[in-house]
Amino acid sequence: MLPASLRPGDRVARSRCDIRVLSPERVASYRGRVSCEQVVRLEYSRGEHRMPLVEATQGASGISLGTLRADTGMVTLDPGFVNTAGCTSEITYIDGDTGVLRYRGYPIEVLAQRSTFLETSYLLIYGDLPTSGQLENFTDLIRIHTLLHEDLKRFFDGFPRDAHPMPVLSSAVSALSTFYQDSLNPFDHDQVEISTARLLAKLPTIAAYAYKKSIGQPFLYPDNSLSLVHNFLRMTFGLPAEPYAVDPVVADALDLLFILHADHEQNCSTSTVRMVGSAHANLFASISAAINALFGPLHGGANQSVLEMLESIHTDGGDVDAFVRKVKSHTGGARLMGFGHRVYRNYDPRAKIVKQTADEILHKLGVNDPLLDIALALEARALADDYFVERKLYPNVDFYTGLIYRAMGFPTKMFTVLFALGRLPGWIAHWREMISDPETKIGRPCQVYTGYAEREYTAITQR
Template identity: 65%
Template sequence: MSDNSVVLRYQDGEYEYPVVESTAGNAGFDISKLLPQTGLVTLDNGFGNTAAYKSAITFVDGDNGILRYRGYPIEQLASDGGFIETAYLLINGELPNADQLAEFNREITQHTLLHEDVKRFFQGFPRDAHPMAMLSSVVGALSTFYPESHNPFDAAQRHLSTVRLLAKLPTIAAYAYKKAMGQPFVYPRNDLSYVENFLRMTFAVPAEDYELNPVVVNALDKLLILHADHEQNCSTSTVRLVGSSHANLFASISAGISALWGPLHGGA
């Protein structure tokens, strides 16, 4: 019997399950053979004591104020870089060098514009439509404009869909706000940063010049870093569950946005 295992005694049998150590947080033990060995399943309402998978992306300890992405403390990421560097880190596992960051920024900048037909979706929504309903609907509809993205096993298309979502979500969110305000949509500009573009698309109006406030730009950039990933929360679980059916990324993220809408999660 291993010193690094958990032993279950049931009826006349004794069953050993290996402990899985963690680099941060709680260790666990692997019960994947429990059913075939014992005929039993576990009951864990709400999955409060269940780890569904191994992950090396995010560690959160809210009680002690700890948040790490890929092992990097949030304080370092927020002080030394911006949201785009953090997004690259979460996707690829390491921070980008200067060339990788420039290429990633170039990719995102190329895809900020929405197809003109997408704008008609917003025209069809009531003025008092909930922004999360608009966001979820339009993100799901993007898959109809990119049918080549429907194969989740195509690595190049997965990457392109990821870039498109990162690039277009600020535009979609800004358009949802403009719809609610009864104001004309503002196109993205390639000479602005990710956050600057979002602020301008959201708050600029044709009647006057819009001046970016660097304090607001910096604050929003830090806010995006802090909210970039929060472990296996409700929306993350939803995206993974829908994605496990081999649905495309747009459909999976649309479902996650709907989960975020709920008052017990984001309450957005």
């Protein structure tokens, strides 16, 4: 990725290669965004290679590698794709240095304060905020698809009672491809629209059923007189033998958390959606793959790790200073969870909102959770310590979310499921953007082979 500040004549040395930004020179267009003023020249031992510069509207511009391998016989090596953009996107913008997050140009702070999860979902998927009529139609379309096929309900009987809800969620979403074979064509607009509505409507039902399965309680059918979030809470915590009133404080807080998790550009699970979808896999299959990626503890399990850390501090007497000393000295296996982020080098803008929400919801619910006091003390201690500040270790969105989920009554194994429910519209938006992009090619990364050269086969008796 080329820094946006690079200007003609600037040079970036890389071992035996030399990268230079050249002055005005017209190059082939790349979706209309290639700069007609700048190209990048790679000088190496056997010559040079010129590459167009793809201008970003904000943030880092990109070097289009184009025919690099064909012309030079070389590939780029970038483990974890830290410096590699696999696509252009108009959905979400992040500035990790200043702590900025925008969905389709709208600051996350504004959406968190003024929008709803379904309105934000519409924004991510379709590109603009809906009119009242568009939002009403969108909501109605989702509402009529909340039910699961009765045969799919029996699908849950095949899982052990103690199964984690995430693989159950992934398996059930994948199975939707078998129940809705009329909507699997990724290039049929109407089929994509109905698959989008089905996923947004049915994933909360599947998530609630996965939870009910894990605790041995009967499933509840959706109540389509309720909103999406109210319906999910009722199906999760309600019982068929008695009425269940959804606490509006909990519903509003969960709706807010879903907004905050709705998208975060090219993270592991979103990149998985694009990779799987690039093979023209249908939307159900692609989302199932994303859920599996999110199940990895390095991606979706951070809020659970934070809660376990806070519980450990509490068990040890609540001495935050002692814990911080262990973290800094790398003793006792102490790790500071919920601080730092792959993208942000500043305070995660979502974390500021979640911190305030945690304090408010615990107060409104009358929950006196000692872990909140520990979390507040730990944050204050870390932000006042040069050791963490110099390393740009600031609280991220996961630091307080586990406390909120616990106050709502969710067990820790449901935390990543809630993450998936919030992230669903972002996954869908990226899949739709990818599938409609004429520049999309099937994902097929290269490698730098470091194994043996050709070897002779030796008979087993001679080894």
